[in-house]
Structures are given as C-alpha cells and as structure tokens.
Amino acid sequence: MEQMRKIKSTIINGHEIVRNGVLVLDEQGITVDVVPENKIDFTDYEVFDGYLVPGFVNTHCHLELSHLKNKIDTHTGIVDFVLAVQQFRNTDLEEVESAMRLAENEMIENGIVAVGDISNTSNSFNIKKENNIYYHTFLEALGFTSNRAEAVITQILQLKNQASELNLIASISPHAPYSVSRDLFQKLAAQQESVYTLHHLESLEEIMFLNEKVGDFLNLYNFFNINIDEFIPEEKSATKYWLNNFNIEKLILVHNTFLSDDAYELISEKIKNVYWCLCPNANLFIENRLPNIPSLINKGAKICIGTDSLASNHQLNILDELHSIKKNFPEISTEYLLQCASINGAEALGIEQEFGKFHIGKKNRVLRIFEDSNLRKFDLSKI
Ligand SMILES: [Zn+2]
Numbered sequence: 001m002e003q004m005r006k007i008k009s010t011i012i013n014g015h016e017i018v019r020n021g022v023l024v025l026d027e028q029g030i031t032v033d034v035v036p037e038n039k040i041d042f043t044d045y046e047v048f049d050g051y052l053v054p055g056f057v058n059t060h061c062h063l064e065l066s067h068l069k070n071k072i073d074t075h076t077g078i079v080d081f082v083l084a085v086q087q088f089r090n091t092d093l094e095e096v097e098s099a100m101r102l103a104e105n106e107m108i109e110n111g112i113v114a115v116g117d118i119s120n121t122s123n124s125f126n127i128k129k130e131n132n133i134y135y136h137t138f139l140e141a142l143g144f145t146s147n148r149a150e151a152v153i154t155q156i157l158q159l160k161n162q163a164s165e166l167n168l169i170a171s172i173s174p175h176a177p178y179s180v181s182r183d184l185f186q187k188l189a190a191q192q193e194s195v196y197t198l199h200h201l202e203s204l205e206e207i208m209f210l211n212e213k214v215g216d217f218l219n220l221y222n223f224f225n226i227n228i229d230e231f232i233p234e235e236k237s238a239t240k241y242w243l244n245n246f247n248i249e250k251l252i253l254v255h256n257t258f259l260s261d262d263a264y265e266l267i268s269e270k271i272k273n274v275y276w277c278l279c280p281n282a283n284l285f286i287e288n289r290l291p292n293i294p295s296l297i298n299k300g301a302k303i304c305i306g307t308d309s310l311a312s313n314h315q316l317n318i319l320d321e322l323h324s325i326k327k328n329f330p331e332i333s334t335e336y337l338l339q340c341a342s343i344n345g346a347e348a349l350g351i352e353q354e355f356g357k358f359h360i361g362k363k364n365r366v367l368r369i370f371e372d373s374n375l376r377k378f379d380l381s382k383i
Pocket residue numbers: 060061062118199254308309
C-alpha cells in the first residue's frame with residue numbers, strides 16, 4: 001500500500017487556520033487531505049510543533065536588479081537611491097544574468113513559489129521561461145510628459161509580445177505616480193489588464209512633489225532632464241492625481257510607507273479590489289521607516305508581502321520580511337502574517353487556484369516554520 005505522510009500541526013490553509021489538524025500527503029507530496037482536529041480518526045501521524053504553510057508568494061520583486069546587491073548605501077532616502085540605481089544599472093549582461101540566477105535560487109531556498117516581478121527590459125525572460133518559479137511579470141511603463149505616452153505604450157506592448165512568445169505571463173503597469181503622466185495612466189487603464197501594480201507613497205518627497213510641486217524630486221527631474229512644465233498638482237492631492245486618471249478594477253499598491261487615512265479611503269472607494277503590498281526591509285533600507293501596519297490591518301486592508309529587489313534589500317526572503325514586521329509590531333499575529341505571505345499574495349496575482357493554500361490533488365510546496373520569539377527559525381529540509 002502506498003505510504004502516506006500525515007503531519008499534525010497548525011496548518012495555514014489559505015483563509016482557514018486549522019489548529020491541531022493533519023495534513024495528509026501521498027508519496028509524491030500531493031495533498032490528499034487537510035483533516036480538522038475533530039475529524040481525525042487515525043493515530044499514525046507525526047507531530048510538528050510549528051506551522052505548515054504552502055509556498056510563499058513574493059508579490060513585489062525586481063529580478064533584473066539583482067546585480068545591485070550590496071552596491072547601494074542604506075538610509076539614503078529615495079532621491080539618492082534612485083540616482084544610485086541609475087548609476088549601477090547598466091552592467092554587463094552576463095553579470096546581470098548570473099546575479100538573477102543566484103537570486104532565483106535564493107528565493108526557492110527561502111520557500112518562495114510565485115513572484116510578482118517588475119521588468120523594464122527583457123533581461124529576465126530567459127530565466128523566467130524555465131519556470132523554476134511562477135512569475136507574473138509586470139512590464140513597467142514610465143513617462144512623465146504626455147507627448148511621450150503613445151510611444152511608451154508602443155514600446156511596452158512590444159516587450160509584452162516578446163514575453164508572450166515565450167509563454168510568460170505578463171501585463172503592463174505604471175511605475176509610480178511621480179513618473180507617469182495623466183495621459184499615460186489613462187492609456188494604461190485602457191489596456192484592461194486583469195491586475196495592475198503601482199509603487200505608492202514610498203517617500204515624503206513623493207507627496208511633497210505631487211501635492212505642491214516642491215521638494216527634492218525637482219532634482220531628480222533635473223538630473224534625468226525631464227521637463228515638468230506641464231505638471232499641475234491635482235487638488236493638492238498626491239492620490240487624486242493618479243486615481244482620477246486610472247480607472248481600473250484591481251491594483252496592488254506597493255510600499256504605502258506614508259499612507260494617510262484620507263488616501264486609504266479615497267482609493268478604497270474608487271477601486272474595487274486593492275491589495276496593499278508591504279516591503280518592510282526595503283523601506284527600512286531606503287527610508288528607515290515602516291508603514292503604519294497595525295492601522296492598515298484595523299481598516300481591513302488586504303495585505304500581501306514583497307521583498308522588492310536586491311538593490312534595496314540584503315536578501316529575498318519573505319520570512320525575513322515577516323520577521324521585520326513582527327519585531328516592530330509584536331502584537332500582529334504570526335498566523336495572520338503567514339496568510340498575508342501565502343493566500344493574500346496568491347489572490348493579488350490571481351493564482352489562488354494553484355497557490356496560497358494546500359489544494360487537494362495538487363503538489364503544493366510545504367514549508368515547516370518553527371516560531372521562536374523572532375519568527376526566525378525556518379526549516380524546509382524534511383518535506
Ligand atoms: Zn519596487
């Protein structure tokens with residue numbers, strides 16, 4: 001008879017938390033059942049004192065920036081960070097490729113099974129087509145002057161064609177409110193992608209610029225030689241500027257470090273399906289500050305987790321992101337955080353039929369997580 005594996009533990013199974021349940025796997029590791037405590041009518045199970053979690057979803061990464069690991073100083077603030085990325089960005093393609101491979105291996109080792117990945121080029125397509133991890137590629141559009149909008153769309157659609165020829169899942173998305181013109185926002189919305197993503201309120205400078213057209217961002221436009229004459233703040237609101245021009249159904253907002261209650265309300269009223277992606281280690285790296293995560297949770301926000309890139313992080317490790325949240329906000333429950341890192345991320349990317357829970361009949365990755373006081377101990381070795 002086939003040898004089943006039965007493990008009793010706290011099972012983070014999508015939106016359900018099964019305490020003292022048993023996960024039943026067949027010889028190939030395919031999920032046979034998740035049995036709740038009161039239905040267990042067998043005794044031949046092993047006990048694991050921790051959590052069983054399906055593979056993590058990294059909702060925000062930039063694989064093609066992996067070669068920038070350890071190249072950029074911490075706590076510089078966003079303006080100097082962007083300038084430094086620009087300085088190191090163009091490197092020999094071979095170096096870029098081997099850094100991406102290392103980064104992908106690191107993600108696999110750290111239990112990541114699916115990634116929402118931002119791309120500005122096709123550099124990562126060769127690796128992605130190997131399907132070692134599930135990738136949803138967000139092809140990122142930038143263009144702050146409206147007369148460029150048409151050309152930007154044409155260019156990004158070419159990149160999208162290239163991706164679909166390789167059978168990659170790819171959609172187009174705006175970069176950030178301060179780098180996308182009203183026209184470009186409108187043209188991107190007209191593409192009717194099933195999900196969009198946007199870098200959002202990562203710095204105070206972003207708010208100052210969009211509200212009042214002042215602050216350090218003026219230096220950025222100057223450096224990149226971008227004419228900002230046409231930009232007029234919209235009702236002195238960093239949010240209304242993009243929201244009024246971006247009529248879409250589903251959006252993953254990334255960072256949200258300087259999110260206000262007002263901005264949260266405006267966005268939630270206008271867009272049906274919003275996911276709030278937190279990248280705490282990148283926020284600590286660049287700004288040395290975190291979003292008000294307890295307040296987001298109290299509002300009932302759907303939260304998911306990203307690592308951002310190795311340009312602004314020392315590792316691509318979702319558990320380490322959760323650790324940073326837990327360290328700063330110990331009151332947030334571990335079980336909830338593990339759901340943010342699995343089912344919420346899967347739903348954000350629209351892949352909850354494959355990932356984010358233990359799907360019966362499917363071979364989902366099983367992560368075994370011990371909780372010490374730091375939520376740090378993590379063992380993948382035995383399953
Ligand atoms: Zn990013």
